[in-house]
Amino acid sequence: MRQSRLFTKTLKEAPSDEQAKNAQLLIRAGYIHKEMAGVYQLLPLGLKVVEKIKQIVREEMNNVSGQEMLATTLQRKDLWERTSRWSDEVVDVWFKSELKAGGEVGFGWSHEEPLANMMINHISSYKDLPTMIYQFQNKLRNELRAKSGIMRGREFLMKDMYSFAETEEQHEEMYEASKVAYTNVFNRLGIGGDTFVTFAAGGAFTEFSHEFQTVCEAGEDITYINREKGIAINEEVLAKTDLSELGVTQEELVETKTAEVGNIFNFGRQKGEEVGLFFKNDAGEKVPVWMGSYGIGITRVMGVVVEKFADDKGIVWPESIAPFKVHLVALNTDDDEIRDWSDGVYTALQKLGVEVLYDDREARPGEKFADSDLIGIPYRVVVSKKSKEAGTFEVVTRANGEVRNLTEEELYEDFVE
Ligand SMILES: Nc1ncnc2c1ncn2[C@@H]1O[C@H](COP(=O)(O)OP(=O)(O)O)[C@@H](O)[C@H]1O
Ligand SMILES: [Mg+2]
Numbered sequence: 001m002r003q004s005r006l007f008t009k010t011l012k013e014a015p016s017d018e019q020a021k022n023a024q025l026l027i028r029a030g031y032i033h034k035e036m037a038g039v040y041q042l043l044p045l046g047l048k049v050v051e052k053i054k055q056i057v058r059e060e061m062n063n064v065s066g067q068e069m070l071a072t073t074l075q076r077k078d079l080w081e082r083t084s085r086w087s088d089e090v091v092d093v094w095f096k097s098e099l100k101a102g103g104e105v106g107f108g109w110s111h112e113e114p115l116a117n118m119m120i121n122h123i124s125s126y127k128d129l130p131t132m133i134y135q136f137q138n139k140l141r142n143e144l145r146a147k148s149g150i151m152r153g154r155e156f157l158m159k160d161m162y163s164f165a166e167t168e169e170q171h172e173e174m175y176e177a178s179k180v181a182y183t184n185v186f187n188r189l190g191i192g193g194d195t196f197v198t199f200a201a202g203g204a205f206t207e208f209s210h211e212f213q214t215v216c217e218a219g220e221d222i223t224y225i226n227r228e229k230g231i232a233i234n235e236e237v238l239a240k241t242d243l244s245e246l247g248v249t250q251e252e253l254v255e256t257k258t259a260e261v262g263n264i265f266n267f268g269r270q271k272g273e274e275v276g277l278f279f280k281n282d283a284g285e286k287v288p289v290w291m292g293s294y295g296i297g298i299t300r301v302m303g304v305v306v307e308k309f310a311d312d313k314g315i316v317w318p319e320s321i322a323p324f325k326v327h328l329v330a331l332n333t334d335d336d337e338i339r340d341w342s343d344g345v346y347t348a349l350q351k352l353g354v355e356v357l358y359d360d361r362e363a364r365p366g367e368k369f370a371d372s373d374l375i376g377i378p379y380r381v382v383v384s385k386k387s388k389e390a391g392t393f394e395v396v397t398r399a400n401g402e403v404r405n406l407t408e409e410e411l412y413e414d415f416v417e
Helices: 021-028 045-065 076-083 112-121 167-190 268-274 298-309 336-351 365-375 385-390 406-414
Strands: 034-037 039-040 065-066 075-076 095-098 104-107 131-140 153-167 193-199 207-217 219-228 231-234 254-268 279-281 286-288 292-297 328-329 356-359 377-385 393-397 401-406
Touching: 021 034, 021 279, 034 356, 039 045, 039 065, 045 065, 045 131, 045 167, 045 298, 065 356, 075 076, 075 112, 075 207, 076 104, 076 112, 104 292, 112 153, 112 268, 112 292, 153 167, 153 298, 153 393, 167 193, 167 207, 167 254, 167 279, 167 292, 193 254, 207 219, 207 231, 207 292, 268 393, 292 298, 328 336, 328 365, 336 356, 336 377, 336 385, 356 365, 356 401, 377 385, 401 406
Parallel strands: 065 131, 193 231, 328 356, 328 377
Antiparallel strands: 034 039, 075 104, 095 104, 131 153, 153 292, 193 207, 207 254, 219 231, 219 254, 254 292, 279 286, 377 393, 393 401
């Protein structure tokens, strides 16, 4: 991608009404556009990052036999009435609207009810089980507060998965497998070491749900963590938790600010029963399906990564989700010889399959470097008159500032996977 063609421009200042660091940096660097509080458009750079996160999540969900689909945003009132969750007192984030033809619809804040109902058409016998479905979908939630940038949106991208099982044992197996899949996801996103499986409220069948909480100053949650033992407990359930059962004392737990990046729920057979999702077991009896649901906040996780790794110069992406691997920055572009040479390096890197953002703009070096730091691509390669004379390129690692001088040949070798 040639930066001269990128329609987004970097900004010196974030909009004055934006308080969250993640959104400030993402707006300034041209990843997102703030439409209104809690609502952000994804620009080309932002979409690239989101697609990379999605692909990692997709691979891990496919690994546990998840099947991808896409549900609708508009939802039926009667389905949510079956489980008493249409009420605004029970679910306080509903967006609802009225049909001109009469009747009400809801905008999907989650999809347990519609997808459980849909599965009535596909699950009739124990032979149809187990099965898992998932999707990436924009959820709409009428959040009272939206001050955390893309970490809390009124419209945001979630991966939600639903498991359907025949027996408790099969159900538990899927629940545990998804926990492992989630751990893999967060490791690959570069936040594994700071993300904890956390006992949390919201269990239907079980006492707890499990949240994935990432240590983050900008997070809205408080989690009590013991790193050595790998135990984490959400503040909401701390008082009602028997710590001795977990093998930890209150003194061993450190109060920590965290962001909830994922949440998994065990519904037991309750949801199937309420929605009317039954199957015939091998004894020929009609019994409710065991259900679980598994969410990851895709855009929230993007915000968390920005918050955690950014420095005073800008964003620092882990390689796994960076929009490009290399930021090729050409200086002295008014010199035809240099321009031809840097164009050639760009073409060669592309041919090798390296993802490159090529700063081919006519701008001062200081401006180019500042933009490059702000955008946060893992490796910056500088092409200039100086490098042409020396026969080497300066390669700077964004995360630690390490500088290497590589010949053209070494450069290509270095970036080929
Ligand atoms: N308003 C929001 N903006 C961005 N991400 C969200 C938002 N609400 C929830 N998420 C993400 O979606 C995941 C699943 O949501 P869920 O647990 O149903 O929501 P909540 O914890 O708000 O009740 C959460 O773990 C979080 O990562
Ligand atoms: Mg949650």
